[in-house]
Amino acid sequence: MRPPFSRVHALRLRNRWKFILLVTALATAGAALCQRHGWLRIHDAELAAYDQGLTFFTRGHARSRDVLIVGIDDRTLQGIRDNARYVRNYGVYPYSRNLWARVFEHLMDEGARAIVFDGVMDERGTDESNDLALVQVLEERGIPLSLGFSVNAGQPPLPRVEPVNRFPRSPAREGPSPSLPVADLAADPFAEPQEPPPLAPEDVARALALPVEHPGLVLPALVQKPGGTGPRLPLHPVPPLPMLVPTVPGFGLVMMEEDADGKLRRTRFAYSDEANTYATLPLAAAADLLGAERVELTPGRLRLGARELPINLDGTAELDFGGPWQERFQAISVYAVLEDWARRREHRERGTPFVPVLPEGTFRDKVIVVGGLSVGTSDVKATPFQSEAPGLVKQAVVLDALLSGGFITQAPFALSLLLTCAVALLSVALLTLARSPLLEIAWPPALYFGFFLFTGVFLEHGRVHVLSAMPIYAGVFASLASVAFNHMFANRERERLRQAFNRFLDKTLVDQLVEQQRLPSLEGETREITAFFSDIRGFSTFSERFKDDPRALVALLNRYLTRVSSVLMAHGACLDKYIGDAVVCLFGAPLDMPDHAVRACHAALAVRDEVDALRAELRAEGLPDVYTRMGLNSAEMFVGNFGSEHLLDYTAIGDGMNLAARLEGANKAYDTVILIGPRTYALAREHIEARELDRVRVAGKAEVVTLYELLARKGALSAVRRATVERYAEALALYRAACFELAVRVLEAALAADPEDGPSRALLARCSHHVSHPPAMPFEGVTNLEK
Known part of the structure; x- marks a missing residue:
C-alpha cells in the first residue's frame, strides 16, 4: 500500500509549491x-451556515431559572372575551391599563423579583382612571418595572442631559395589597380625572436615557431603516405617559433588531440620537437588577456592576437561544394570572374557599417578561430555531443572558482569516499533490461537512461563532484552481512520460518519474545503478520437453516471467529486457534511488521465494522445474534510451552489466542461487545477510573480483545456516593460507551439519585437490571463471 506522503508527493510539492502558495493567497x-462586500451572496451563505450550526450544536439548554414569560395568548383573548365582568372592567384587546395594575400587583404578591413589560404606554386610555389605577399600584407597591419606549421619525428631539440610572424602589410593604378604588370596584365613574402636572423635556430625557460609557465604540445611531431612495431620517424617543415617567423605575428602548432576512440573531445594547444614549429594554432592566450605576461597553466586553460578559468587538452579541422558546422559558397566560388574582380576592373579601389556578411559588424570585404571545398581539419574528416566534422572546433571551447566562460571540476576523488561509492551503495542496479524481469529487462536500463540525465544536463548547462561509468559499476556489491546473497542464506532461515507461516500471515508480519532470535523454547519462540478471537452470533441456507443444512452453514461460517481473517491479526495478527465459532489470534508473543496492538485494530474495512457490506448483502439475539463478552487481554504468526516434530501448551498458551477467553464471560453479558483486555488498551489507565465497577472475578480465552469496534479509538467517557460514569463513581463511588439510577437516564438519551447502562442497573439492596436487607457491587463492 502506498504511504500517505510518499516520494511522489515530495517531488510534486517541490515542483508546485509556488503554485500552491499563489492559489492560497x-x-x-x-x-x-x-465577505467584506457581500459578493456572491456570501452573507446569505454565512447566515445559513450559522443557523445550521446553532440549531444542531447549541439546542437543549435547561429551562431558565431567572426569567419567566407572562403573555397575552389565545387563552387570554378568548377567556376575557367570554367573561362579561372582565370585558366590562378591562375591555377587549388592547386592554385598559387597570388590567396591568392587577397583573403587576399579583405578580409582586407572589414574590416576583422584577417585571419587564415588552410594550409601550405612550397614549392615554379612553378612561384615564384606568391609567391612574396603574400609577397608583406602581407608586404604592414600589414595583420594579422596566417599561419599553419606542422611537419615531416625527418626534421632536429630547435635550441633552446627564443621565443617572434610577433603581427600583423597595416595596412599600410586604404581603398582599388592599383593594384599590378603581373602575372594577368602587370608583366614582363620574369623577373627573386629575390632570398630572406637565413634565419638562429634560425630565423625560433623564427618565429614558441611561449612562453608557463606550470607549473605543461608536454607538449605532437611531435612524430610519434605509428603504427606497429617500433620506434616512433621525429617530427620537416617544415619551411615555407623563404620569408614568416619574413612577416607573426604568425605561428601555424596544427594538427588534432583525437581520436583513427578517430573523433575530443578534442584539445591540445601546443606541444614540446624538444627544443621549438609550439602553435596550433588557439591558435597562438588567442594570437595575444588578445594581449597576452605569453600563460600560468596550470592544469585546460588557460590564454591568460586578458582572462582566464577553461580546463582539463591535459592541453586538449573538443570541444564545438554546432551542425553541417554549423549551427555554416557562410561559404563563395573562388570563391564568388574572384568574388567580380574582380567586385570591374572592377568598379575602368573601371567605370563599381558595382554589389556586397557579402552583404556589410559580413567580417567586423570577424576572417576569410581560407581553404578547398570540398572533396579532405581538411582532412575530423568525429565529434560527423557529420560523415564527413572538417578539418578546428576544427580550427574554437577552435578559436571561445578562443575568446568568452569556452570549455567543464572533471570533476575531483575524482568526477567521487565518482559518480561511489554512483551508485554502489544505485544499490546493491536497488536490495538487494527490491528483486523485475521486478526491477531487469528494473534497468539496467533505470540506463543507468537516468545517461544519469544526465550527460546531466552537459553538457548542466555547459559544464562539467562527465564520464558515468565507473559509468554505476559499476552499472551493482553491479546489477549482487545483483541479483546473491538474487537468489543463499536468496531465499532458504526465501522460508523455507515463507512456514511455509504463511497460518497464511499477505504477508508483512511474508517478515518481513523472514528478521528476525529466525524461531520460536519448544521449544517456552515467550513474551508479545495480543490474540484475536471472536465468533458469538447464533451459535448453527444459524447452526440449515442449518441442511438440510450443504453445505450452510459451504459456509456462509467460507464467514464470509474469511472476518474477511482478516481484521485481514491486521493489522498484525497471525491466530492461527478456532474453528467452532470462530477465534483465535495473535498480536506480531511470528513477533516482539512493538505496538501489538494498532494493535489488531484497528483490532478489523475494524472487527466490516466489520461484520456490512456483516450483512447488509446477511439480504438483507435473511440469518441469524452473530453478532460477541470479546475479547482481552495482557500478557506474551508462544508461539511457538507446535506439532511434522510432524505437527506443531504455537500458544500461558497461563492464558493470557484464559482471552482473557473469555473476549469474557463476552460481553454477558454487551451487548457489544469488551472487552479488563487491560494490553491491558494500552498499547493502547493513540490510542483508551474505557471505564471502571466493576471489575470482572473470573471463576476459585480469581484475580480481570478490564474490558474495546473498542469503537473507538482515536478521533472518537461521542458526544452522549461520553456523555453516561461520565454518565456511574459517575454511576459506585456511584455504587462502594454503592450509588445505585443516580446511578439509573444517569443511567436512560443516557438511556433516549442513549437507546441502553447495559452496562448502565446492571449496572442499578444491582443497582436496590441492592436498593431492599442491599448487605453485606463493598461493594467491584466486579462481579463474570461464564463460
Whole structure:
C-alpha cells in the first residue's frame, strides 16, 4: 500500500509549491473581499451556515431559572372575551391599563423579583382612571418595572442631559395589597380625572436615557431603516405617559433588531440620537437588577456592576437561544394570572374557599417578561430555531443572558482569516499533490461537512461563532484552481512520460518519474545503478520437453516471467529486457534511488521465494522445474534510451552489466542461487545477510573480483545456516593460507551439519585437490571463471 506522503508527493510539492502558495493567497483574498462586500451572496451563505450550526450544536439548554414569560395568548383573548365582568372592567384587546395594575400587583404578591413589560404606554386610555389605577399600584407597591419606549421619525428631539440610572424602589410593604378604588370596584365613574402636572423635556430625557460609557465604540445611531431612495431620517424617543415617567423605575428602548432576512440573531445594547444614549429594554432592566450605576461597553466586553460578559468587538452579541422558546422559558397566560388574582380576592373579601389556578411559588424570585404571545398581539419574528416566534422572546433571551447566562460571540476576523488561509492551503495542496479524481469529487462536500463540525465544536463548547462561509468559499476556489491546473497542464506532461515507461516500471515508480519532470535523454547519462540478471537452470533441456507443444512452453514461460517481473517491479526495478527465459532489470534508473543496492538485494530474495512457490506448483502439475539463478552487481554504468526516434530501448551498458551477467553464471560453479558483486555488498551489507565465497577472475578480465552469496534479509538467517557460514569463513581463511588439510577437516564438519551447502562442497573439492596436487607457491587463492 502506498504511504500517505510518499516520494511522489515530495517531488510534486517541490515542483508546485509556488503554485500552491499563489492559489492560497488568491483564494484567501477573494473570499475575504466577498465577505467584506457581500459578493456572491456570501452573507446569505454565512447566515445559513450559522443557523445550521446553532440549531444542531447549541439546542437543549435547561429551562431558565431567572426569567419567566407572562403573555397575552389565545387563552387570554378568548377567556376575557367570554367573561362579561372582565370585558366590562378591562375591555377587549388592547386592554385598559387597570388590567396591568392587577397583573403587576399579583405578580409582586407572589414574590416576583422584577417585571419587564415588552410594550409601550405612550397614549392615554379612553378612561384615564384606568391609567391612574396603574400609577397608583406602581407608586404604592414600589414595583420594579422596566417599561419599553419606542422611537419615531416625527418626534421632536429630547435635550441633552446627564443621565443617572434610577433603581427600583423597595416595596412599600410586604404581603398582599388592599383593594384599590378603581373602575372594577368602587370608583366614582363620574369623577373627573386629575390632570398630572406637565413634565419638562429634560425630565423625560433623564427618565429614558441611561449612562453608557463606550470607549473605543461608536454607538449605532437611531435612524430610519434605509428603504427606497429617500433620506434616512433621525429617530427620537416617544415619551411615555407623563404620569408614568416619574413612577416607573426604568425605561428601555424596544427594538427588534432583525437581520436583513427578517430573523433575530443578534442584539445591540445601546443606541444614540446624538444627544443621549438609550439602553435596550433588557439591558435597562438588567442594570437595575444588578445594581449597576452605569453600563460600560468596550470592544469585546460588557460590564454591568460586578458582572462582566464577553461580546463582539463591535459592541453586538449573538443570541444564545438554546432551542425553541417554549423549551427555554416557562410561559404563563395573562388570563391564568388574572384568574388567580380574582380567586385570591374572592377568598379575602368573601371567605370563599381558595382554589389556586397557579402552583404556589410559580413567580417567586423570577424576572417576569410581560407581553404578547398570540398572533396579532405581538411582532412575530423568525429565529434560527423557529420560523415564527413572538417578539418578546428576544427580550427574554437577552435578559436571561445578562443575568446568568452569556452570549455567543464572533471570533476575531483575524482568526477567521487565518482559518480561511489554512483551508485554502489544505485544499490546493491536497488536490495538487494527490491528483486523485475521486478526491477531487469528494473534497468539496467533505470540506463543507468537516468545517461544519469544526465550527460546531466552537459553538457548542466555547459559544464562539467562527465564520464558515468565507473559509468554505476559499476552499472551493482553491479546489477549482487545483483541479483546473491538474487537468489543463499536468496531465499532458504526465501522460508523455507515463507512456514511455509504463511497460518497464511499477505504477508508483512511474508517478515518481513523472514528478521528476525529466525524461531520460536519448544521449544517456552515467550513474551508479545495480543490474540484475536471472536465468533458469538447464533451459535448453527444459524447452526440449515442449518441442511438440510450443504453445505450452510459451504459456509456462509467460507464467514464470509474469511472476518474477511482478516481484521485481514491486521493489522498484525497471525491466530492461527478456532474453528467452532470462530477465534483465535495473535498480536506480531511470528513477533516482539512493538505496538501489538494498532494493535489488531484497528483490532478489523475494524472487527466490516466489520461484520456490512456483516450483512447488509446477511439480504438483507435473511440469518441469524452473530453478532460477541470479546475479547482481552495482557500478557506474551508462544508461539511457538507446535506439532511434522510432524505437527506443531504455537500458544500461558497461563492464558493470557484464559482471552482473557473469555473476549469474557463476552460481553454477558454487551451487548457489544469488551472487552479488563487491560494490553491491558494500552498499547493502547493513540490510542483508551474505557471505564471502571466493576471489575470482572473470573471463576476459585480469581484475580480481570478490564474490558474495546473498542469503537473507538482515536478521533472518537461521542458526544452522549461520553456523555453516561461520565454518565456511574459517575454511576459506585456511584455504587462502594454503592450509588445505585443516580446511578439509573444517569443511567436512560443516557438511556433516549442513549437507546441502553447495559452496562448502565446492571449496572442499578444491582443497582436496590441492592436498593431492599442491599448487605453485606463493598461493594467491584466486579462481579463474570461464564463460
